Amino acid sequence: MDNPVLWTLISIQIFMGAFDTLVHHEGSERLAWRPSQKTELRLHGVRNFFYAVIFLCFGWLEPHGVFTMLLTAILVAEVLITLWDFVEEDMTRKLPWTERINHTLLALNYGAILVLAAPVLWQWSFLPSALVPVSYGWWSVLSTVSALGVGLFSARDLLAAARSDRLGGPDPAGLVAALPPRRHILVTGGTGFIGQRLVEALVRGGHFVTVLTRDLRKADELEHPVRVITSLDLIHNAERFDAIVNLAGDPIASGLWTSGKRDRIIGSRVQMTEALQALVGRLDNKPACLINGSAIGWYGLRGDETLTEDANFEPAFVHEVCERWEQAAQELERDGVRVVLLRIGLVLGVEGGILAKLLTPFEFGGGGAMGSGRQWMSWIERDDLIRIIARAVADETLSGPVNATAPVPVRNAEFTRALAKALHRPAFLRLPAWLLSTALGDMGRETMLAGQRVVPAKLVAAGFRFRHPELAPMLQVITGTKTGAARAEEQEVRSLA
Template sequence: MTGWLWTAVMVQMAMGAFDTLYHHEGTERLAWRASQRTELILHGVRNLLYAVLFITLGWFEPRGNWAAALIGLFLVELVITLWDFVEEDRSRLLPATERVTHTLLTLNYGVILAMLVPQLLGWAGEASALPRADHGWLSWACLAAAAGVILFGMRDLAAAARARRLIETDPASLASALLDRHSILVTGGTGFIGRRLVAALAAGGHEVMVLTRDPAKAALPPAVRPVASLDVIDARCRIDAIVNLAGEPISDSPWTLRKRRRILRSRLAVTRAVMRLTARLDHKPEVIVSGSAIGIYGLRDASPLTEADGGTPCFSQRLCAAWEAAAQRGLPSGIRLVTLRTGLVLAAEGGMLARMLTPFEFGLGGRFGHGRQGMSWIHRDDMVRLIIHAIATPSLAGPVNATAPAPVSNAAFTAALARALRRPAIVPVPAAPLRLALGDFAEELLLSGQYVLPHAALESGFVFAYPTIDAAFDRIVGNSPPVEHDGRKTAVAGEAAAALPIAA
């Protein structure tokens, strides 16, 4: 093999590794998307074929039937790649970087075939043999690449088998607490929580409008009406409830001064726009469910907190206090306001958990810092149900902690995730590097926390489908079946009649 051919092979390995780690694992998280089962099977089979190709090219010079078999493997890989392109276009919207990477991979693969196939055809005319070859460090690079694609190939095939168990609860059942048809405006309806909420409301037969900056790319359910600005909504439009979730993501790091300003301004701007819309509507909404977060309690010790507790100063506390104040100041009289103080929302599709699943699945997870900091969490389906419960419950007003009744320490949280994945959690993340790299972001979101109890939700009669961290993780990773709901009751009986004890 020539130097140019080896260069092309090394480039193909590097681009393939980037595509797998950055796109498939990092941004798209294909292994946790039930819809991508066929794509995962194609990736798994193709990776195992690549392992054979890398080992053969790195350590042997195939002759006769061995060379013909290798040509056959290249042809099979080509068919699988073309099939994969069709499946990707059919089942998901590829980001621009992935499309560019696939184009470069295809072009480079064509160069490899153009240089390698003539040589293999020549070897195919010789007597069958599989002599050893030694290409120095290139041979070892091929062996390392083969080990990598075997690892990810087996993982993709296992994820494809798991995909059958990653069946979500019927979204319509999440909205069953709303018995009458409602007209509901949702801001932030294309986000991690908003997507599931909008799907539940639409499936439940409600009329839904969603504020989105780009209606053409919002990918909303067919019956949902997108609006690019609240100013275009006519004053005569009937809106029974508003759910205000919009805002710059807070979980992206680092928190530069510019990032903090965007986080604050985005929440205040949308909340004020919601209040202006409410003031000019002829038919006022009965309720506004406005976002907040448990960051309003600041950095706390292990003492349990309820809606009656105050906060200690930090960026998260100031942000949430300003967000809640903006909703309260602009609220027209006679409208019920519920401020949802959201904890760590759990689902495989997004949020902090989505970033943790891959390292934990490979046995590389562990606690953050000392692990004693509180993690007040809620399953995303319970979050959606609680929002709808807030709309449907006239007696519920004011701050409501959107957290499960059993907050846990970070050590207990990471141990539960590892247990659900049947992996060890023995690789802790030291606090010092996190503080050095991420500053206040690490201090407030990773190394400190709160133990927050949902007193108001429980008092109003809300029943959690996933009251414990083990129940939540077992559902998320497919160890347990979906929970269906009927009205305000859940199919899981009697588990959350009162607050559960804090797990250390």
């Protein structure tokens, strides 16, 4: 195999494969945390194991005789697994265009490798059976490093596939059990991390759902049947909605807070809420309530103070965003609509939000606290938030600000330890405060280095029961640990009792 052209093609295969794994499988697609991709993960795991064998063999051995036949069988098996993988991907997910192009180039390059390797393998197959040690210098070193890398991801994918059955959460329909049957609900922001789960729960629960979205491609991922519209103008005056859930808004914790970004963050929320006000004003039948998404950022940066719905605020950009949004929502009270201002904490779920961004670095041992680690994190598990939204729609006694957070907030250092323990990984690193402040400016200071110690006083007083009141047990459940799976089964049994 002492052929520079062949080794160049192998190197190209290595780098394109690494790009596909890190950018697509671990990055944009997050396959390890998608239960639907269990079969794809198994295929990747087996194929990566074969790649590890191929790289080690090409780098350090000349397989003769029967060993040549075994290597040839592995090379052919890789082709068959790849074809199976292509079919599985097309059946279970939509590939980004970059992944499709990369897969095409990988297939073409692999074909070229086989064409160059075939004559050599043919000659070796007639020699006496033996494994002859060889060395190709830096090419052998590259093949060894690559074998270790694909071997690591082989184990990672196979373990993730085994974990898949423990992900996914409870029956979505049960999350909206508080609602009367066959409600008509309008949801804005229904294609987001929270909105998708809400729509899924409502549809599974037998309710009629209309989703307003600007992104029809993401609407294809929604649970059906669901009505999707791109403008409120498409709603006729005679239509009837029992409730509106407003979750739309430009992401607040993505990118630097430039003046343009600040305007989009506030404008997207205020303009959508004003558009809902105009819609309600012309409807013949007014909805009973508006459940308006807000955030615990309304309280500003409050240090260690325990904050209920009656607490005051400290000035900050996050407060300004929430205040402007809530003011716009409260205008609907003039039309006799009950308005609930959900001040939502950090929403945790493996499918998206802040936790989705942390899982991969924590899984590979790169987790750690931010700054001092003493800042408070007031959180809520995503399915508990869906249950709160359903309760807010159904419970006529709830109005005004409602803290949508779990009853036991934690400091960032405790969050870090709990997540590392749930993933069975160490978390010794620490992101310095100066680095976050320098790199992210006010966004880093207000959303990562500061926090609020918020408690859900109204919900507790109303008798709402959280399925996940404490962080550590919750992380065990949603990350699919065996201990967490047993705890989830116990919760399901109690809920049915």
